[in-house]
Amino acid sequence: xxxxxxxxxxxxxxxxxxxxxxxxxxxxxxxxxxxxxxxxxxxxxxxxxxxxxxxxxxxxxxxxxxxxxxxxxxxxxxxxxxxxxxxxxxxxxxxxxxxxxxxxxxxxxxxxxxxxxxxxxxxxxxxxxxxxxxxxxxxxxxxxxxxxxxxxxxxxxxxxxxxxxxxxxxxxxxxxxxxxxxxxxxxxxxxxxxxxxxxxxxxxxxxxxxxxxxxxxxxxxxxxxxxxxxxxxxxxxxxxxxxxxxxxxxxxxxxxxxxxxxxxxxxxxxxxxxxxxxxxxxxxxxxxxxxxxxxxxxxxxxxxxxxxxxxxxxxxxxxxxxxxxxxxxxxxxxxxxxxxxxxxxxxxxxxxxxxxxxxxxxxxxxxxxxxxxxxxxxxxxxxxxxxxxxxxxxxxxxxxxxxxxxxxxx
Amino acid sequence: xxxxxxxxxxxxxxxxxxxxxxxxxxxxxxxxxxxxxxxxxxxxxxxxxxxxxxxxxxxxxxxxxxxxxxxxxxxxxxxxxxxxxxxxxxxxxxxxxxxxxxxxxxxxxxxxxxxxxxxxxxxxxxxxxxxxxxxxxxxxxxxxxxxxxxxxxxxxxxxxxxxxxxxxxxxxxxxxxxxxxxxxxxxxxxxxxxxxxxxxxxxxxxxxxxxxxxxx
Numbered sequence: 217x218x219x220x221x222x223x224x225x226x227x228x229x230x231x232x233x234x235x236x237x238x239x240x241x242x243x244x245x246x247x248x249x250x251x252x253x254x255x256x257x258x259x260x261x262x263x264x265x266x267x268x269x270x271x272x273x274x275x276x277x278x279x280x281x282x283x284x285x286x287x288x289x290x291x292x293x294x295x296x297x298x299x300x301x302x303x304x305x306x307x308x309x310x311x312x313x314x315x316x317x318x319x320x321x322x323x324x325x326x327x328x329x330x331x332x333x334x335x336x337x338x339x340x341x342x343x344x345x346x347x348x349x350x351x352x353x354x355x356x357x358x359x360x361x362x363x364x365x366x367x368x369x370x371x372x373x374x375x376x377x378x379x380x381x382x383x384x385x386x387x388x389x390x391x392x393x394x395x396x397x398x399x400x401x402x403x404x405x406x407x408x409x410x411x412x413x414x415x416x417x418x419x420x421x422x423x424x425x426x427x428x429x430x431x432x433x434x435x436x437x438x439x440x441x442x443x444x445x446x447x448x449x450x451x452x453x454x455x456x457x458x459x460x461x462x463x464x465x466x467x468x469x470x471x472x473x474x475x476x477x478x479x480x481x482x483x484x485x486x487x488x489x490x491x492x493x494x495x496x497x498x499x500x501x502x503x504x505x506x507x508x509x510x511x512x513x514x515x516x517x518x519x520x521x522x523x524x525x526x527x528x529x530x531x532x533x534x535x536x537x538x539x540x541x542x543x544x545x546x547x548x549x550x551x552x553x554x555x556x557x558x559x560x561x562x563x564x565x566x567x568x569x570x571x572x573x574x575x576x577x578x579x580x581x582x583x584x585x586x587x588x589x590x591x592x593x594x595x596x597x598x599x600x601x602x603x604x605x606x607x608x609x610x611x612x613x614x615x616x617x618x619x620x621x622x623x624x625x626x
Numbered sequence: 627x628x629x630x631x632x633x634x635x636x637x638x639x640x641x642x643x644x645x646x647x648x649x650x651x652x653x654x655x656x657x658x659x660x661x662x663x664x665x666x667x668x669x670x671x672x673x674x675x676x677x678x679x680x681x682x683x684x685x686x687x688x689x690x691x692x693x694x695x696x697x698x699x700x701x702x703x704x705x706x707x708x709x710x711x712x713x714x715x716x717x718x719x720x721x722x723x724x725x726x727x728x729x730x731x732x733x734x735x736x737x738x739x740x741x742x743x744x745x746x747x748x749x750x751x752x753x754x755x756x757x758x759x760x761x762x763x764x765x766x767x768x769x770x771x772x773x774x775x776x777x778x779x780x781x782x783x784x785x786x787x788x789x790x791x792x793x794x795x796x797x798x799x800x801x802x803x804x805x806x807x808x809x810x811x812x813x814x815x816x817x818x819x820x821x822x823x824x825x826x827x828x829x830x831x832x833x834x835x836x837x838x839x840x841x842x
Binding site for chain 2 (some may be wrong): 238239240242243246247249250393396397399401405406407408613614616617618620621
């Protein structure tokens, strides 16, 4: 297992020019120049683990390099608070909610404690996801423009939780969603931002073939036989048990292996319980590799994706599902559920295969194993699709534009 | 090398997608919203979508939805083949599209209220343009500028320009015709088919057309 990360040089804008060309980078600089040093603050609920922390880790230094000073702050909260926000998270994805009335008090009290601790004197404040949403109480005394960035699938929210959160959302100047289907009839402007990946991060950069071999060897995975991989934290909404069921169907026809690689984010108390459920479902099958990896295992994840035959993302609900873009960037054929933001990334039969059930996932895996040329073409198109839409530089541009538009509005 | 009367000013153009409240769940909804949605929505789902559809069957979002979510292939084909190069006004384009859907519903009443597989979410783009530190005074400089434009900026100068100018032309052709005095080249450039090409393909074709004229 690799060690916690040491400090390495973060990618700079010019490093991305090799992938995107200089014109796109020059235009980012021209847009940033228009903001003339205006300052941004980003607030979320975890510094490590989970897609949001990963996004901010890559984005904040680049905003700074563009001359837009950007401060990233993480709210603090106890176990009770994160248990409540996990219940909110599941409920907003449409799961049942049977919270007690004091849960709302815990949620509000923690937000209030954080509000008192933080200063908001930036020009733009971006609050990520529901956990810190009530920080908007601080906007009355601040001069900045406030934006709520929602990373989760709000298309079928539990009404009780959404009715509680909605008044907070309405107090922002704008909201950002990952898909039009996540939006609601709100009185504020709603913008579409696709989440993005960083092609130069350890999780996505090119790897030497020897390193990929080493990682597979270390985990005891046989590269001579097909490898089906799902990379996700151990969360019921990612349906890891459904993945094992799909694998069992495929195994009737193909001698393949399954890799379930993930971990638990620091704001996800359910992770360990789900991990146990998956281990039980695997029933000690030596060809099912359940890898509970620490959050800094980016190179291992990268190698597992690159060395896999097919990458699977069989989520039941999904915010966007960045692991899909990660796999497409590596030119991998992807089989993924048609939920959340996944259909934006997987155009059925062109950049991957969309499925709606365990049986569907198994069928498409079998189809791709039997048709490697078609699988290769999906991977090639998928790479181009990500390059055009889902790289970190596109996200930078969207934030710069939003700041400029909000600035004009004020 | 021939010098222009006025410089060509290159712009960096970018847009942000704003999601509107209108959601069409049937063809009848679509017909109604096509008449009432903002012009910015019409623009986004036709002109703007040209930039992003390399893989789907049609470059018009409306056509794509009518094919994939309503299963009305004939209507989808009609909408998809509306030649955007002929339109200099979004209102005129709106009328054409809405009339096609209304006509189809009239001929196929059962299609009007059949639920679509998924709703169509109307969006619109909010544009931001910033002048770049680059001007052209001759064709060589114009070619160099085209080479160094980002894709959204190329889209702005070559495709959306006709709505800004309200002329069946583009920024490059307009400048070549009136500032450089070469209407023949202007017309050749304007024939580049952006409808069935990627933006990188358009860029390559523009440069190929300009190249023989640079040394004149």
